[in-house]
Amino acid sequence: MAGEKKDVRIFETDDELADGLAKYTVEIFRKLTQQKSNFTVVLSGGYLIQKLRKLVEPPYVDEIDWSKWHVFWVDERVVMKDDPDSNYRLANEGFLLKVPIPPAQIYAINDNLDAEGAADDYEAKVKELVEHGVVDVSPHTKFPRFDLMLLGIGHDGHLASLFPNHQLLQEKEKWVTFIKDSPKPPPVRITFTFPVINASAYIFMVVAGTAEVDAVKKAVEGDSSNDLLPVQRVYLEDGEFVWILDKLAASRLN
Numbered sequence: 001m002a003g004e005k006k007d008v009r010i011f012e013t014d015d016e017l018a019d020g021l022a023k024y025t026v027e028i029f030r031k032l033t034q035q036k037s038n039f040t041v042v043l044s045g046g047y048l049i050q051k052l053r054k055l056v057e058p059p060y061v062d063e064i065d066w067s068k069w070h071v072f073w074v075d076e077r078v079v080m081k082d083d084p085d086s087n088y089r090l091a092n093e094g095f096l097l098k099v100p101i102p103p104a105q106i107y108a109i110n111d112n113l114d115a116e117g118a119a120d121d122y123e124a125k126v127k128e129l130v131e132h133g134v135v136d137v138s139p140h141t142k143f144p145r146f147d148l149m150l151l152g153i154g155h156d157g158h159l160a161s162l163f164p165n166h167q168l169l170q171e172k173e174k175w176v177t178f179i180k181d182s183p184k185p186p187p188v189r190i191t192f193t194f195p196v197i198n199a200s201a202y203i204f205m206v207v208a209g210t211a212e213v214d215a216v217k218k219a220v221e222g223d224s225s226n227d228l229l230p231v232q233r234v235y236l237e238d239g240e241f242v243w244i245l246d247k248l249a250a251s252r253l254n
């Protein structure tokens with residue numbers, strides 16, 4: 001959409017992309033923690049986690065005070081934490097176990113609850129953290145304002161568990177909601193809603209490889225159709241949306 005600050009950074013190789021992602025994450029961490037002591041980060045599942053591999057290595061790993069990090073999930077599958085489909089498990093094994101974030105600052109969903117219960121519980125947890133001043137609030141919309149969302153998209157343009165043509169795209173009030181008919185398995189998930197995603201200070205949208213080239217082109221260059229992909233509904237009124245692409249994902253851009 002027009003109006004927001006959006007920039008597109010393209011890397012030749014997968015290693016260069018991982019390096020750039022680590023460098024920008026350190027930059028945003030330093031910038032935001034000049035004024036406050038907490039740094040709130042939201043992770044997606046998918047291949048994003050593997051792209052964070054350089055952040056857990058020198059020099060970047062030593063440039064971050066990990067005790068300031070508070071980690072959330074933009075979406076989660078309603079499965080046990082040790083299930084192969086768990087986004088928590090993916091992030092834990094690929095990223096979180098490699099850095100000294102205090103365990104109490106890693107906010108996984110409650111895997112003993114059903115989808116509705118888990119969504120309500122996660123929303124209540126975020127509300128409590130807002131009340132305690134850990135998570136900021138958007139002065140414009142009053143939705144929680146996370147410092148940095150590190151996200152990926154699917155080939156259909158979905159982000160989080162917000163899928164094309166699904167009624168959840170219209171959610172305007174809830175912070176966290178649930179889906180029981182996700183077109184991508186597993187079907188039962190919880191997800192942050194667009195008002196929360198759109199209140200972010202920064203979003204890094206990380207896309208590599210050829211699977212999402214069409215979605216990237218449509219979202220970055222825009223088109224005149226009314227049929228917006230979920231990722232085209234990301235609009236940060238008071239934030240920065242940065243596309244971090246490898247040359248394959250960017251190969252259809254003009």
Ligand SMILES: O=C1O[C@H](COP(=O)(O)O)[C@@H](O)[C@H](O)[C@H]1O
Binds near residue numbers: 076153154159
């Ligand atoms: O199901 C999901 O898919 C998206 C994209 O994943 P990818 O495998 O195409 O990278 C992911 O962002 C989301 O968190 C996840 O639950």
